[in-house]
Amino acid sequence: MADIRILINDKAVSDLKAPSSGQYRARDTQLKGFHVIVGRRSKTFAVQGDLRKDGKRIASISVRIGDGEAMSTREARAIAKAYLAQISKGKHPNPKPALLIEQPGSASVSRDNTAVQVDQRTEAAPKGITLSQAWQRYRDAHLIRKGRSDGTIEGYRDHVERLFKNWRDTPLKELAEDPAKVITRHDEITKEHGPYIGNGSMRTLRAVYNHARRAHRYLPADNPASVVDWNSEKRRNTAMGLEDLPHWFRQVAALQNPIRREFHLFSLLSGCRPTALMEAQPQHLDLRRRTLHIPRPKGGADRAFDIPLSRQMILCLLRAIRFAHHFYPFQAKKWLFTAESDSGHLAEQKEDRKVLAKWGNELRQTFRTLATPAGVSEFDARLLMNHAIPGVNAGYISRHKLLEDHLRAQQQAISNTIFCALGNMTSIDPTVRSWLGPHATRRAIEAAKREESGAVRGFDRRHLAKAAVTSLRHSPSSHLGRENLPGA
Known part of the structure; x- marks a missing residue:
């Protein structure tokens, strides 16, 4: 045969x-x-x-x-x-x-x-470049030189220095000649940390090896990461629909930290990646042009872009700024979303799922999902989310020319769709009203000041914010503004 x-x-x-x-x-x-x-x-x-x-x-x-x-x-x-x-x-x-x-x-x-x-009597070849040496070269010559974001670099570093800790002094040539070792490690990482991190770590190894081989031609042509059987990866189907928004808004309104509330809301309204949004600064906000500049998104400085702001997004940022100046006056000089962290800004956006069901990239997926009922085209949604535009036509598009009018109108349509799903919650639901009702921010800060000068003088800022929210939820309601928008 x-x-x-x-x-x-x-x-x-x-x-x-x-x-x-x-x-x-x-x-x-x-x-x-x-x-x-x-x-x-x-x-x-x-x-x-x-x-x-x-x-x-x-x-x-x-x-x-x-x-x-x-x-x-x-x-x-x-x-x-x-x-x-x-x-x-x-x-x-x-x-x-x-x-x-x-x-x-x-x-x-x-x-x-x-x-x-x-005959084995010939002199053994040198061990060559190690994984640690190759990583340092890849980081400095490729990632940093090309302006990759700190989050991207940290992800690669975590893979090399934590997941491949025992291989840091191992020559790349040894890994290439012992692919069974690479397969075993991929299986271990998958079992301990999940299929996505298992694949991600191997992509890091593949990138570092390919970069090292440019200068070290003695390395085998077969990449050691090419031997693994990649885990199946499915896009997470975790976005919310319009019917899910009322419950989510109630959960956000119940959060004790007012700045975290605004961060989650702005994440939903903008569809921005949370890691980039955490580092937003007052100098990046241009109220005259109604834009928020994101200087170092995923992909680095070369992918910097401006987010067009709807009315709801502007009010969200203004609330965050006012809370920041009251609770964190020093950090507020540098950051929009302040926190008691080493950096001075929000460093962790995760919430207990029992407290808040959706956060982070799930809100980005929701933004993209709700763009469809808002009547926004796939092309415009890609531009708003700073996605790459496929095809040869991408090079002919000047994004900033569309920003001032067209993209802002599309952004406003998405924000309107989101808030229309709430119906009259901002007036009849006491929890949501204490957050988005008229003059809610002013009353919250005034309540915090009264508490600060009263019996809870010794409490920290988080206790004051909690007291302010509690005080607001027992305050009388008032009518909505003319445009039925959340008050500042």
């Missing part, structure tokens, strides 16, 4: 039919030299390659790896990569000394002329 070519995986191997007589080979379409020998009663993984010395072909060998029915294709592929790497250096990966016949010179040839073992 003639040899065939297939993508070798567990299912494909199990489906291979036994020949009526003799045997045939099923060769892999991805890894040259890797194949399955199919006989009448067995299936065996094997590799085939040419042994060379001084650039000259000495012999062609075929080395068996293991039983195709007892070994997984994942394990066999990893071993095949290691064997082929040794064969390319003139070394037999599984020599049998008893079968070798000594020959003059530096090589030993077997009786059946199918295996050659190159």
Whole structure:
């Protein structure tokens, strides 16, 4: 039976039919030299390659790896990569000394002329660049030089220094020649931290290795991360619909920290990534142009953009600024969303799911979802979210020319759709009214000042904010403003 070519995986191997007589080979379409020998009663993984010395072909060998029915294709592929790497250096990966016949010179040839073992007396190659050295070079020469964001750099650093902690002093060449070690680590990270982090760590290793190989050509061409079986990744379906918004607004209104309330609301209204929004500064806000500049989003400074602001978004920022100046006057000079952190701004946006069901990137997904009922096109939604525009037409679009009128109108349509879903909650729901009702911010700050000068003088700012909110929820309601917008 003639040899065939297939993508070798567990299912494909199990489906291979036994020949009526003799045997045939099923060769892999991805890894040259890797194949399955199919006989009448067995299936065996094997590799085939040419042994060379001084650039000259000495012999062609075929080395068996293991039983195709007892070994997984994942394990066999990893071993095949290691064997082929040794064969390319003139070394037999599984020599049998008893079968070798000594020959003059530096090589030993077997009786059946199918295996050659190159003399090992030559000087060993240097170990070469380590993972830690390669990472430092990649960070300085690629990430920092290209203006990648601090969050992006921190993500890479976390993978190398935490997840690959035991490999930091390991030469990259050693990882490339022992792919089973990489597969095992990917499996461990997946089990301990989940499939997304497992894949992400391997992408980091792949990027660092590829960058290092540009300057260190002795590194094998096969990237060590290429041997892993990537975990299945599905886009998270966690966005809210219009019917979910009233409950979410009640949860946000019940949060004790008023600045965190405004941060979550602005995340929803803008669709901005939370890590970029946390570092927003007063100098980035231009009320005349009604924009908020994001200087270092995902992708670095080259992806900087302006967020057009709707009326609701402006009121949200004004509330955040007023609360910041009262509770954190020193930090408010530098940051919009202040906090008692080392940096002075919000450093953690996670909430207990029982307290707030949706936050972070889930609000970004909600923004994109609600853009459709708001009548915003996919193209405009991409621009508002600072997504890359596919196709050759992207280079002809001047985003800032659309910003002043068109994109702001689209932003306003999304904000209106979100607030229309609340109905009359800002007037009849006491929790939401204490947050978004007319003059709510002024009353909250005045209540905090009274508490500050009264019995709770010794409490910290968080206690004062809590007292202010409690006081507001027992205050009488008042009518809505002319435009039915949340008050500042």
